Amino acid sequence: MIFSHIPVLQVIVPLVAAPLCVIFPFRKFCWTVALAATLTSLWIALTLLITVYAHGPITYELGGWAAPWGIGYRIDILSAYMTVLVSLISSVILVFSPRSIGAEISNARAHLFYTLYLLNLTGLLGIAVTGDAFNLFVFLEISSLSSYALIAMGQDRRALTAAFQYLIMGTIGATFYIIAVGLMYAMTGTLNIADLAQRLPEVMETRTILVALAFLIVGIGLKIALFPFHGWLPNAYTYAPSVVSAFLAATATKVAVYILLRILFSVFGPDAVAAMPIAQPLMILALFAMTIGSAVAIFQDDAKRLLAYSSIAQIGYIILGISFLSVTGLTGGILHLFNHALMKSALFLSLGAVFYRIGSVQISDMAGLGRRMPWTMAAFVVGGMSLVGTPLTVGFISKWYLIRAALESGWWPIAVLVLASSLLAMIYIWRVVEIAYFRGHPEAGADIKEAPLSMLVPIWFLTGANIYFGINTGDTITAARAAATMLLGGPQ
Amino acid sequence: MSDLSELDKHWLVRKATIKKLWILGLLMLALTVVAELRVHMHGEFGLDELFAFNAWYGLGTCAIMVVGAKILGYVLKRPDTYYEGDDHDH
Amino acid sequence: MIIDAFPPGLVLVFGAFLLPLLPGPVRAAAILLLPLTTLALIISLPDGNLVAIPFLDYELNPLRSDKLGRLFGIIFSIMAFAGGLFALKQERVAELSAAFLYAGSAIGVAFAGDLVTVFIFWEMMAIGSGIVIWSAATPASFRASMRYTLVHFAGGVVLMFGIAMTIVDTGSIAFEPMRVGSIGTWLILAGFLVNAGAPPLSAWLPDAYPEASFSGSVFLSAFTTKTAVYVLLRGFPGTEILIYIGVFMIFYGIIYALLENDMRRILAYSIINQVGFMVTGIGIGTELALNGAAAHAFAHIIYKALLLMSAGSVMYMTGKRKCTDLGGLFQSMPLTATCGIVGALAISAFPLTSGFVTKSMIAQAAVDQHMLYVWYALAAASAGVFLHAGIKFPWFVFFQKDSGLRPDDPPWNMRWAMILFAGLCIGIGVHPAPLYALLPFEIDYVPYTGPHVVAMLQLLLFSGLAFFLMLPLMKRTLTLSLDFDWFYRKLGTVAALAVTDKISRIRNRAEASGRRLLDTTIAAATRPVKPRGALARNWETGSMVLAVTVALGLFALLFF
Amino acid sequence: MEFWTEIGLPAFALPGLLNYWVAIILMMIGFYTVMAHENLIKKVIGLNIFQAAVFVLYISMAKVDGGTAPILGDDIEVYSNPLPHVLILTAIVVGIATTALGLALIVRIRDAYGTIEEEEIRAAEQEAGT
Known part of the structure; x- marks a missing residue:
């Protein structure tokens, strides 16, 4: 029965759809195929989430091979949460994409964009559902390679160097990851995450495993773009096509954080993590990321670059939440993972609409846009408020949890830092708002029109989600807390 | 102002009226003090039991406040264009 | 739900x-x-x-x-x-x-x-x-x-x-009276006080x-500071430090208002002064004091809005806002002048106005608690209110010299708004019972006693005398007064302005060197994050890889 | 092994660890190349060497003392662990894909900038920027 194969279909559907776009290189067709595939993925992901909620984790053996030999997929609440997040965001972005792609990517390459996009989606979903450490690497590389190519599709020639730099750094990160997996395999003889978790405690003290852990943290840190491994990110997000920036910012780094969570808590286990000096260095890096990312963002002239640095800061928040190693902290981190995806996709997409209309995202070129493109800029403002953490937006919810976690752990200076860097966020968002609303001659740019409806609808869908989940907090918090409890060894 | 003859002025600001107003005002002041002879003022803290306490206390503190403000003004006053021109870029 | x-x-x-x-x-x-x-x-x-x-x-x-x-x-x-x-x-x-x-x-x-x-x-x-x-x-x-x-x-x-x-401390989000003690409650108090216009962060208000x-400032006068009074009433009744903060605010408001030339800035400082009375009442914390603070907030909203309406009308009709430009307006704007005077009498707590029946409760509470110095301060402050707002505002705007301006009274809606509030000022003053019935605690306070009326009249009329005697000292000048906002408006950006000050040269030198120090510190602190700074420029691939290697080594070392 | 004892060095289990040393040295070489060379192609080569080191590492782990290649046969009792070999086949594919993509990018970078030296690209950018 097909229903029992749903876990693998999650990956197969976009994977099969991808080559279709190469074979039939027609723009409209490719878009339809891609949209159908992502929507199917979304449906599958939601089904999985509901099933996991009702019946607990799902395991699936690929080709019927049992876990230690074959590749096993395992979907628990966190994986289901991630698949929903990734497929939801990618669907919305695809709805947005046709006009933006039409403007930013030449007709001859449009079908390749959809191919790469689907491959990327495959990789990201695969990472979320797989229960095998090596298989995870394969999916990681599928998503990474396609994202290098996606970034290189940017119009600016700097997109090429950015993609190349990302390629080098990403490959090093991924290679670090397999080195670590290899070392763990050498010590335990298994690649299955569940088995690893069982066998690791015996060999935890060996140097091999300790080195493996170092490789893991640095390798995944590169993928997450955690400070100071973030060097590749600003250029990549700045020069990639708008749609790609939105997609990567919202999903790629989030999935990398997912890997970190998996490795730390599902493989090594919360006790081992607590016993090792892992959380403290991560926390310090997170604090640096928060403050430095936001501070650099303030001085940027390119709005996309500003958002890129802001992403580095926001990743800091997520990692900070994780580094508390408490249910509240982890809940905050996981919530922010979801919430940041919502805000950043909304923000990047509104910049995409701006670029579509004025051909630039330099802040100075946005003067008077508040009048010319009221809906787009209003979405940007709401997204920005969410980023700052204004009440009634999702940003408030996750910051609330982070602050609470800090206070519960007795580290109130960290709570102060969280708030202080929110103020920095206010400053950089304000810079855009000020220019868009308060600068520029009223007559300037009278010919600029509001973005088309096909762009506004997805933008406002995400913006609405920012507000909706900021007010109706029940569902996201329940899911995030369930995931956090599970990671910390609570009942699954 | 001075080229306006007294009769062109509003009746309230004519010199004669002002003079009458002063007299009326001073009469009222006297009246409030005299009233204290009829109304029993029960003080709470000692000092305020003195005769016409509120009158001289009001006069005195006001004088002190005006003079104090004047002195502070030497330090704090700036031309009212002080902030103009240099805070345009915040 | x-x-x-x-x-x-x-x-x-x-x-x-x-x-x-x-x-x-x-x-x-x-x-x-x-x-x-x-x-x-x-x-x-x-x-x-x-x-x-x-x-x-x-x-x-x-x-x-x-x-x-x-x-x-x-x-x-x-x-x-x-x-x-x-x-x-x-x-x-x-x-x-x-x-x-x-x-x-x-x-x-x-x-x-x-x-x-x-x-x-x-x-x-x-x-x-x-x-x-x-x-x-x-x-x-x-x-x-x-x-x-x-x-x-x-x-x-x-x-x-x-x-x-x-x-996190209490596990509850209920908004109930708090006792200051933990850092959390202190911070809440500080957050409330910012909106109350308490020092040092009060300058935002007159700024x-x-x-x-002309209409915006009417709204502004009512809500921010009074919600702050409300939350203090609810959250921090009887917190002693509020007495001192309140008394400070009272005199701060008076002094700055006396120095001011802009008619609406005078009224803005007088808001701080009036809120000071309320904050003091909250600090005293007895039922009478809290009733007084609440009632005074009620009355204050009305008469302060009335005053700002009359100022707004003047501004709307003349486009001018400085005392030095105004004067003699009573001739052509009789209604505005009358309403302004009613508001001025109410703020000064003249008998038969709303201020009289509300403010006196706070003073009475100080008497009941035997707070000698607080009472003296409040008495002096009552005199000062008449001085800075009660006479100064109407005198300089509507009388003083003849500015030659002959504007009409404002349109009907503005007139009726003023008449409504002037009526309320007097209505509450004459018949305070309905307001007293609304107060949070049971009350058996009688404002109109012989001694009280006589004392208040003495106090107010003699301060009026002081005003006219010292009028030469209060000649309006085209100036503003430095306040705490100088620190965020001027410090660090101040240009070498020619200042009227005698000590300007020394000050300039100090300012310049202070500025240089500040500038270099700020520059040093922000250099790394500015576009060409170490943290913000594009990193070379090689140095990124090097960073990764170093980090790997550090982590490995850390784990061993 | 006798050679080492003859020349007076301790008989650390060289044959057992040799592969690992090779892996580490390759890794270092690869890393150094990525770091030190401005030429983008050389960087890709460095990356390749770095990945090759990982291949060696995996294959070495799979070795079982005295075992043969993992082929099913009647007379074969002891054989190396086949799984890492399979894994590395996958990893090689990934490596090739990476290299191909990297080289493709370099081709386009050369089209865009006329050079593949990182320093010159940077200079070109700065010129365009000012």
Whole structure:
């Protein structure tokens, strides 16, 4: 029965759809195929989430091979949460994409964009559902390679160097990851995450495993773009096509954080993590990321670059939440993972609409846009408020949890830092708002029109989600807390 | 102002009226003090039991406040264009 | 989720978004009807927690109805009505929308049963009031609104942090009386005090309010500081430090108002002075004192709005705002002058006005608690109020010299708004019983006793004498006075201005070297994050790889 | 092994660890190349060497003392672990894909900038920027 194969279909559907776009290189067709595939993925992901909620984790053996030999997929609440997040965001972005792609990517390459996009989606979903450490690497590389190519599709020639730099750094990160997996395999003889978790405690003290852990943290840190491994990110997000920036910012780094969570808590286990000096260095890096990312963002002239640095800061928040190693902290981190995806996709997409209309995202070129493109800029403002953490937006919810976690752990200076860097966020968002609303001659740019409806609808869908989940907090918090409890060894 | 003859002025600001107003005002002041002879003022803290306490206390503190403000003004006053021109870029 | 009644504040909040969409005449009707609907809703509210919404792990109670909340709700909605009437002809709809958002949020705070709701409405107020200032649409108002918003967001952050700490401490989000002690409660107090205009962060008030439009400052005078009074009443009754803060605010307001030349800045400083009375009352904390603070807030909203309406009318008709440019206006604006004088008498607490029946409760509470110095200070301050607001404002605007200006009284809506509030000032003063019935505690206070009336008349009339005797000392000059906002407006950016000061040269030198130090520090601190700085420029691949290698080594070392 | 004892060095289990040393040295070489060379192609080569080191590492782990290649046969009792070999086949594919993509990018970078030296690209950018 097909229903029992749903876990693998999650990956197969976009994977099969991808080559279709190469074979039939027609723009409209490719878009339809891609949209159908992502929507199917979304449906599958939601089904999985509901099933996991009702019946607990799902395991699936690929080709019927049992876990230690074959590749096993395992979907628990966190994986289901991630698949929903990734497929939801990618669907919305695809709805947005046709006009933006039409403007930013030449007709001859449009079908390749959809191919790469689907491959990327495959990789990201695969990472979320797989229960095998090596298989995870394969999916990681599928998503990474396609994202290098996606970034290189940017119009600016700097997109090429950015993609190349990302390629080098990403490959090093991924290679670090397999080195670590290899070392763990050498010590335990298994690649299955569940088995690893069982066998690791015996060999935890060996140097091999300790080195493996170092490789893991640095390798995944590169993928997450955690400070100071973030060097590749600003250029990549700045020069990639708008749609790609939105997609990567919202999903790629989030999935990398997912890997970190998996490795730390599902493989090594919360006790081992607590016993090792892992959380403290991560926390310090997170604090640096928060403050430095936001501070650099303030001085940027390119709005996309500003958002890129802001992403580095926001990743800091997520990692900070994780580094508390408490249910509240982890809940905050996981919530922010979801919430940041919502805000950043909304923000990047509104910049995409701006670029579509004025051909630039330099802040100075946005003067008077508040009048010319009221809906787009209003979405940007709401997204920005969410980023700052204004009440009634999702940003408030996750910051609330982070602050609470800090206070519960007795580290109130960290709570102060969280708030202080929110103020920095206010400053950089304000810079855009000020220019868009308060600068520029009223007559300037009278010919600029509001973005088309096909762009506004997805933008406002995400913006609405920012507000909706900021007010109706029940569902996201329940899911995030369930995931956090599970990671910390609570009942699954 | 001075080229306006007294009769062109509003009746309230004519010199004669002002003079009458002063007299009326001073009469009222006297009246409030005299009233204290009829109304029993029960003080709470000692000092305020003195005769016409509120009158001289009001006069005195006001004088002190005006003079104090004047002195502070030497330090704090700036031309009212002080902030103009240099805070345009915040 | 339980909803037993509709939160009255939301009528105005939703109305705010509706206003720009309505055509002219319908909008005018809505401006008048929305506050009245709100008022009716508030009066009809039964006591108790009427709405419960699950949020995060808690339950929000955005509609806690009791006497204290209702008192503030009533005056806020009356104020919204009168303000709306006064601003009926305001062309900028944005200002009215923002003002309604602002008023609705203030009512929201008044009925907030938990700290999170307080915070949410608190921030909405900051946004609403910021837009009110901004919509005066002058460069100065734009800059002032920026500074205003920044101060309030900073205050909001402090408040938020305090709330978070308190919730983690106590495990409850209920908004109940607190005792200062933990860092959390101190921060909440600080956040509240920023909005009350307490020192040192008080300068935002005279900085921003006078920059609003003629009608904008009427709204502004009512809500922010009075919601702060409300939350202090609710959260920190009897907190001793508030007495000292309040007394400081009283005299700070008087002194600065005496120095001021701009008529609306005079009134702005006098807001701080009046709020000082209320804060002192809250600090004293007896039932009489708290009743006094609440009643005084009620009365203050009315007469201060009245004063700002008359100032606004003058500005609307003449376009001038400085005492040095005004004078003699009573001849052609008799109604405005009369209403202004009524407001001035009320603020000075003349017998038969609202100020008399409310402020005296606070002084009486100080007597009852045998607080000698507080009482002396309050008595001196009462005299000072008459001096700086009671006489100074009407004298310099409506009398003084003849400026030659002969403007008419303002349009009908502005006149009626003033008449309404002037009537309320006198009505409450003559017949205080209805107001006393609304107060949070039972009361058997009699304001009109022989000694009290005589004492007050003596005090006020003799300070009036002092005013006219010392008039030469108070000649208006084209100046402003430095306040705490100098630190964020001037320090670090101050140009070598030619200053009237005798010690300017020394000061300039000190300023220059201080500035240089500050500039280099700031430059050194921000250099790494500026575009070409180490942290912000594009890293070479090689150095990134090197960083990765080093990090790997460090982690490996750490784990061994 | 006798050679080492003859020349007076301790008989650390060289044959057992030799592969690992090779892996580490390759890794270092690869890393150094990525770091030190401005030429983008050389960087890709460095990356390749780095990945090759990982291949060696995996294959070495799979070795079982005295075992033969993992082929099913009647007379084969002891054989190396086949799984890492399979894994590395996958990893090689990934490596090739990476290299191909990297080289493709370099081709386009050369089209865009006329050079593949990182320093010159940077200079070109700065010129365009000012």
